[in-house]
Amino acid sequence: MEPRAFAVLCLLVEHRHRVVSKKELLDAVWKGETVTDAALATTLRTVRLAIGDTGRDQRFIRTVHRRGYQFVAPTAAAQSAAGTAGAVGEGEAPAWSRDVTRFCRTADGTRIAWAVTGAGAPLVRTANWLSQMDLERTVPAFAHWFEGLTRGRRLIRYDERGYGLSDRTTGFALEEWMEDLDAVVDAAGLGRFPLLGISQGGALGVAYAALRPERVSRLVLNAAYARGQLARARDAAERDAAHLDLKLTLAGWHAQNHSYQRFFGAQFFAGSAPHRWDEYMSFQQRSVSAAGGARFLEEQSRLDVSDLAGRVRCPTLIVHSRDDPRVPVSQARELAELIPDSRLVLLEGSNHLLTGDEPAWPRFLDEMYAFLAEDGPDPG
Template sequence: MIFSFGDRELDLDRYELRVAGVAQPVERQVFDLLVTLIRHRDRVVLKDELLDTVWGSRFVSESALTSRVKTARQAIGDNGRDQRLIRTVHGRGYQFVGDVTELPKVPADPAVQARSVVSGDSVVSAESARPPAQQIRFCAATDGTRLAYATIGSGPPLVKAANWLSHLDYDWESPVWRHWLVELSQRFRLLRYDERGCGLSDWNIDRFAFQDWVEDLSTVVDAAGLDRFPLLGISQGGPVAIAYAVRHPERVSHLILLGTYAQGRRKRAATPEDQELTEARIDLVRLGWGRLDPAYRQVFVSRFLPEGTQEQWRDFDELQQRSTSPQNAWRFVNEFADIDVTALAPKVTCPTLILCGRREPDNLFDQSRLLATLIPGSRLVPLDTANHLLPAQDPAWPRFLTEVDQFLRDPERPQR
């Protein structure tokens, strides 16, 4: 959907504000604010409603709303004196009073739909493009747990170590993962799988430990018939990838780590307060994950997408609920907290690329620095983001793709 008013267009699909056809930089809260006002332009949108819609469960003052309204007016050529487009209703809220035309989404050129194009800091049509057909198969782990895995795309192989909150079937629909499938399947024959307790793999299982995850990765690549391949580890999939690379150095040609860590929360807690906070977060998952009220899960969403939009938060929450059970969600985070690969990391022998957002919560960037210190010859690339999983609109997303492309072509040469 595109909202058109004057020479401005607000493109909801591309998350873009355009003036005379030229995209303009705009803060995410400002964009969400404009969308909310325009969608409900038939009435006054109350201040509390705007705060809830744009900022969700995060507490912000009314001055933050006033500031964003001022910025929104500047972005669309309005001001507080004339109020041609955004009218202030003192003591209550705001109303969009400009003439708006709703335009349907413009179909992309078929050639563009067939392949997403990365150019500079932008990704063209990655969200609208569809991945090629995937093939889902199943294999059995050593303890009999049924594991679902899928291959998609063509070209050289790339294996993605499982990280939780995946669902091989639903990932195609979810904006959280769809752009990953589009881009990676155009470059590689991508092998990915749902880890035990998640997605299409078995949920009702007894064994639920780090070593089981490493064994499951080995089971899947053997079932897929792969001999040697680059390995991608995201979040807690990173330690699993590290452990596998150390155990099977002859099979991993390159190691790519994104937003990951050497030590789980319990292992890296530096103070009693850090330890208490860790246990409180784990308990929150145990007590609140299955509730209808999404506020409990949004605490977790906010750690993954601190710079995400409200729509992205809703998409991520939908993925959370579809991917695993409340009991397994607690088992996951409880086990993640005890991960420690500080002794294994120095034994990695393959070329290694480490990427992490500079502003990730919980000092995760420090964990990437630690990994870069521990893994011989590894290279660390700071990404200009606070997001853990990179949305399609995040400028760090095309940077990630560019770095991966360069690394797999020439792992010794830094990307400029």
């Protein structure tokens, strides 16, 4: 946990006999800084995830409406080796709720943040737009991915250069993203492993499997494409639409225009309530600068791995929502035609990024785990 989250937990445990008000938490932990209630709510979600609690279960931290928060789990005083007393909560957080975050360096010296969650055979997830490892667990739209991807698996994920906890460099190109992935799997000590690519991370997964065939045992692609929006534009009208999409997104980002921001967020969660769009946009703005986001979006729109797709030799599973508004289902069909040993599964739904409360989510997990099990245990 980050220091502030740990300080919040310690304060709640220390005063577990009573409700601790929001003001008291803000005064004690943020020490006079001007912060919003949203900052406290985000920190509390971080604490709950770290100790295996949720806002629904509240087995450890109870929200008392209009009053504050109270630590309610059973505790016992324990003597440390130095003879000092401390509070120890009962129960242990599940493996998927615990991360070990590390840092490695690429061949060109860029520092990349990566994390390991869970235990078992490895599953590497390529980075995609966007990630920030210390924030992802606090966003309800992403929380289910951790439990879902670590069922008997050791999930390895990372922040690409330019955003998140990795170096905020200016490099945004496929070759540099390949270097980031190289550095992470080398640091994790992996030989051959299954690779999961989501959205833009799918294009990276295709390129990596084609150019590093000795490393990728199986490839899983979700909401992926071979060609970005500009690269696949067939005429002037489609090119104009791609440029307009980029301009509207950047205008909303720079001007903090709520309607423009919702336009972009709705493309990722078309089948979800508007609050999910706002939540996603807030996460993006915290993960990367507006200038970095602009560079990344433009490079992403020009990506084209269609030539490399035909060189992928490992078994490949392609899963896509039929009504995905961000990446049309035609892109999934194109990938299935280009990759020789591939199978295509279409899901009912209109979310670009799958949510935990839609029927497509358990179907995706079932298809993925059945596919990964066909080779038996991965050597890692």
